[in-house]
Amino acid sequence: MSFLWDSNILRHYLDDHPLLLENLKKVSRRDVMLPVIVAAEQFRGRMDAILKAQPAQLPRAQQFFQQTQEALNKFQLLYFNDRSLAIAAQLIAQFKTRKRYADVLIAAQAIAGRHILVTRNTTDFRGLLPAQQLQNWIDEKIN
């Protein structure tokens, strides 16, 4: 069992959110993973920024890309396996159009590995994951 970070937790990690930092004193980095979806969203965004940048914007865009690459390299990424893919297919069939696609894929990985999903956006994941597999380290202090 590991803690899977949603994108909004990564955001607040990189932004030094005080309560998140307080919580992280109790959690080893080895117990945290990033779903590959979260990493892909980061890379896509940073790559798009480079590809669309005017020459004057390129230095910042490539700097963000480089910093993001270095930050993500320090995390274990969680890739899909047969089990999480099968669960993703079940969830997609079950929820049809009511859920965000990326949330469903991340939830499938959490279910498959019995991981705890850490997100600030617990509302969107309710129904996808049981309450005991959801934690919010931004607004709640962990024990």
Added chain:
Amino acid sequence: MSIAIDKEFRVLVTQAPVCEPNGQPGRWRATALGFPDIAEEGASREQVIQQIRARIVEILRHAEIVTLTVPALPSSAATKEDEELLAQGWDDHGLFKNDPEALKLFDEIEEERDHHLVGSE
């Protein structure tokens, strides 16, 4: 009763370069290493060594070594917090702190997720 124990001091002995206009040999200088204020100058190597030895002996006649204990500098709250985070492997937090341009991507990611619902592909 006191017991005299010889103590060694390392001394740097140098000679200045020859003074070109009159061809006079440069003066000698001896400096106690670690104590730059203890230095002597003279016309020969032997002279400066003798002088600095006498100077050190004289200083030590009126000297004592005192050990002082002073409070350590208090570590700042930020440093203490960083140490606790570092112990858990969190060594790169705050990479984009106070950088709205860098953080804008996270808002875009949420918008993208809102638009891409199951069944909309």
